[in-house]
Amino acid sequence: MNHDSTTQYEPLRQAVRHYVTEEVIPLEREHGLTWNIAPPKDLRRKVRLRAKELGLYAPEMPEAVGGAGLPFLGRCIMEMELHSHDTVFFEDVLGGGGGPTPILLAGTRAQQDRFLAPLMAGETTTCFALSEPDAGSDASNLRTRAVPAEGGFVVDGTKNIVSNGPQADFGIVFAMAMGADGPAGVTALLIDSTAPGYDNSRSHTCMGFTGFQGEIALIDVRVGADAVLGEVGRGFALAMDWINANRIRTAAMATGIARRALARSSAYAMQRRQFGAPIASFQAIQLKLAEMATELYAAESIVTRSAWMKDEGQDIRLVSAMTKLYASEMVNRHAYEAVQIHGGIGCLEETGIERIYRMVRILTILEGTSEMMRLTVADRLLKAAPR
Numbered sequence: 078m079n080h081d082s083t084t085q086y087e088p089l090r091q092a093v094r095h096y097v098t099e100e101v102i103p104l105e106r107e108h109g110l111t112w113n114i115a116p117p118k119d120l121r122r123k124v125r126l127r128a129k130e131l132g133l134y135a136p137e138m139p140e141a142v143g144g145a146g147l148p149f150l151g152r153c154i155m156e157m158e159l160h161s162h163d164t165v166f167f168e169d170v171l172g173g174g175g176g177p178t179p180i181l182l183a184g185t186r187a188q189q190d191r192f193l194a195p196l197m198a199g200e201t202t203t204c205f206a207l208s209e210p211d212a213g214s215d216a217s218n219l220r221t222r223a224v225p226a227e228g229g230f231v232v233d234g235t236k237n238i239v240s241n242g243p244q245a246d247f248g249i250v251f252a253m254a255m256g257a258d259g260p261a262g263v264t265a266l267l268i269d270s271t272a273p274g275y276d277n278s279r280s281h282t283c284m285g286f287t288g289f290q291g292e293i294a295l296i297d298v299r300v301g302a303d304a305v306l307g308e309v310g311r312g313f314a315l316a317m318d319w320i321n322a323n324r325i326r327t328a329a330m331a332t333g334i335a336r337r338a339l340a341r342s343s344a345y346a347m348q349r350r351q352f353g354a355p356i357a358s359f360q361a362i363q364l365k366l367a368e369m370a371t372e373l374y375a376a377e378s379i380v381t382r383s384a385w386m387k388d389e390g391q392d393i394r395l396v397s398a399m400t401k402l403y404a405s406e407m408v409n410r411h412a413y414e415a416v417q418i419h420g421g422i423g424c425l426e427e428t429g430i431e432r433i434y435r436m437v438r439i440l441t442i443l444e445g446t447s448e449m450m451r452l453t454v455a456d457r458l459l460k461a462a463p464r
């Protein structure tokens with residue numbers, strides 16, 4: 078990996094910056110949108126269609142399905158830029174959790190025409206429905222069942238804390254569709270959110286933002302055999318492939334937010350005066366800023382290297398866990414210090430600093446908790462240790 082690997086994406090990074098600051102944030106201001114409610118579907122669609130027009134939407138998807146075939150490294154650089162700004166449309170600018178996902182490349186031609194093509198066009202959104210009330214870290218221990226019936230399946234179960242669940246046009250739903258328990262039994266199903274028995278009306282009030290996650294109740298939902306993505310029993314492998322790559326993207330998100338926390342903190346430290354001098358002149362504040370800048374540099378480096386390794390076709394299972402662990406824990410430390418540097422006004426909603434503090438808390442939990450990341454790292458380390 079050399080210096081050019083990242084500088085070649087500079088025009089794209091600037092294009093993201095320009096779109097977000099000049100069009101997306103003004104749009105949300107015009108409509109008075111806040112993080113207390115998910116943006117309306119029509120405005121989200123508008124943001125996606127414009128992003129598509131600008132060549133920013135889902136750029137890492139292959140050209141064969143309408144993407145730009147951009148290396149994952151480029152996508153992560155765009156992602157870091159996106160999250161260094163604060164926008165409620167964060168899932169729509171580049172096509173985040175609810176946007177086009179490589180997991181659908183495992184689909185048949187008919188499935189890609191029906192589900193992936195409208196996603197790529199920015200017309201629809203999806204959700205990744207794996208977690209359940211009794212299956213979180215133990216993600217293959219699902220209670221949702223897909224029982225064979227009349228050439229297809231009847232699906233019953235409950236999914237929870239599903240990002241974009243309340244607004245998704247269809248769900249990528251993971252269920253046990255065969256006798257085997259555990260990973261070997263997990264099957265991915267593509268289910269239209271308008272299917273009878275599919276109820277996504279219950280959204281969660283989550284720290285940092287409300288209405289973006291929700292529960293999906295599946296009650297006697299009938300699907301054809303053509304709903305199976307890949308093969309019966311291949312769902313867990315598909316899910317883990319996607320999650321491994323997405324952990325790097327989530328780390329890019331954490332790193333982008335950390336950039337924002339540092340930029341806001343250093344600007345405030347220069348401007349805020351106490352004891353007759355800017356607080357930036359106090360070493361206690363300088364040490365915090367220096368620590369944040371150093372860790373931010375480490376996070377940027379680890380994100381870009383791990384993304385590059387994915388582009389090189391290397392095994393990323395270990396590094397994606399390390400990258401997500403480091404960046405998500407790092408941004409939580411930085412959010413704490415950002416509030417501290419801002420003092421009392423850091424706790425007020427109007428500054429946006431307390432929101433960073435609440436928002437980043439989710440990052441050490443989703444796509445695998447920090448404990449599970451550490452266990453993954455330890456497992457790989459010890460397997461390779463001499464006996």
Ligand SMILES: Cc1cc2nc3c(=O)[nH]c(=O)nc-3n(C[C@H](O)[C@H](O)[C@H](O)COP(=O)(O)OP(=O)(O)OC[C@H]3O[C@@H](n4cnc5c(N)ncnc54)[C@H](O)[C@@H]3O)c2cc1C
Nearest residue numbers: 205206207208213214238239240439442443444445446448
């Ligand atoms: C904002 C947000 C968005 C999300 N979006 C999605 C989504 O789109 N799709 C989806 O399917 N899910 C989603 N999730 C769910 C998320 O993946 C789970 O919350 C996560 O995997 C943890 O599972 P859990 O909450 O059941 O915690 P649990 O698994 O119950 O863990 C509770 C605690 O026990 C610890 N623990 C568990 N097992 C072990 C172990 N073996 N060793 C040591 N410690 C352990 C955990 O680290 C944690 O500290 C989202 C969650 C959040 C917060």
